[in-house]
Amino acid sequence: MxxxxxxxxxxxxxxxxxxxxxxxxxxxxxxxxxxxxxxxxxxxxxxxxxxxxxxxxxxxxxxxxxxxxxxxxxxxxxxxxxxxxxxxxTDLKPQKAEEPDWEGEALSGRILLVDDVPMNQRVLQTMAEKLGCSCCIAGSGAEALRILDREKNFDLVLTDLWMPEMNGTELAGKVAEKTGGATPVIAVTADTQIATGLSVVFDGVLLKPITPRMLGNAIRKAKRKRKTDETN
Structure with missing residues (x-):
């Protein structure tokens, strides 16, 4: 061109x-x-x-x-x-920078990102880092639990719902056991039929396709929900 x-x-x-x-x-x-x-x-x-x-x-x-x-x-x-x-x-003049594709202040904190598909890992990691968070990636529920055994300083777990061997719901229960319920867990899924029933297990549910705005708002909401639960 x-x-x-x-x-x-x-x-x-x-x-x-x-x-x-x-x-x-x-x-x-x-x-x-x-x-x-x-x-x-x-x-x-x-x-x-x-x-x-x-x-x-x-x-x-x-x-x-x-x-x-x-x-x-x-x-x-x-x-x-x-x-x-x-x-x-004049059509080729630099355009004004677009507004960030998320609401509210920039985020911070460390996310344990769990997904068995490398492409999904890269997409979610890019979004999270754009929002101001850092990520540690696990390719399975078992790997995520091993990471949690070594490291305790995660602010949130973001997990795919359907994974082989251990699904996201099972992982959420084990994360709650390991962290005493102190670490919020957000599920990622494309299954609209079961998404409405996941709020009992997870602090948030993200339906694919996901945008940075959706991810940022879900993280903020999950953190606020966990703080509210701790004070009640």
Whole structure:
């Protein structure tokens, strides 16, 4: 992607998408933008799936937005599709920073994050750290309990509900035993049918997909709930 300045106020945004495939013969380079057309219908229909509509639709969309779509290709060496849009230079000025995607003051504290899926671990850790918290990650309920045996300074446990061997509900009970009920536990789940019944076991329930705002509010609510329980 590149921006080509024309003058102080105008320019062109250019996007290139290239491949190293079979290429397109010169006589077919305009024809492939017609509906239901492939470079060689008899050959391509056997080698490649498709109806021959993709490029026709893409060019119409580009034209409809004031742009162009063309191809440069050498048979046997690949193709490069070039999309260009006219744009004003003012459109490229830095935008004002967005407001943080959470409510209230920044958080702090240490979270024990329990999930058996590495991608979920990374997503939740990124959100928590963005909110101001630090994380220790466990890949299972058993690992989380071993960590709690070694370290006691966690402000909160954030656990997935469905995990092999030990689920989140079982883990919450064992966390309560180990910490004397002093550490809040929040469940993370996509199961809307059982979420309403989890408030008896957990200090909070987060339904996927989760945003930083949701996570931050759930952490604050869980901490307030635990403080209220301790004073009553």
């Amino acid at each position: 590149e921006f080509l300045r024309i003058d102080e106020e105008h320019g062109t945004l250019r996007v290139r998408v290239a491949d190293t495939g079979v290429g397109i013969r010169p006589e077919a380079q305009e024809r492939i933008f017609l509906p239901f057309v492939q470079q060689d219908a008899a050959r391509d229909s056997r080698l490649f799936n498709g109806t021959g509509l993709g490029l026709a639709i893409s060019r119409r969309l580009a034209i409809g937005m004031g742009g162009t779509l063309r191809v440069e290709s050498v048979p046997g060496a690949g193709s490069c599709f070039i999309l260009e849009f006219p744009t004003a230079c």
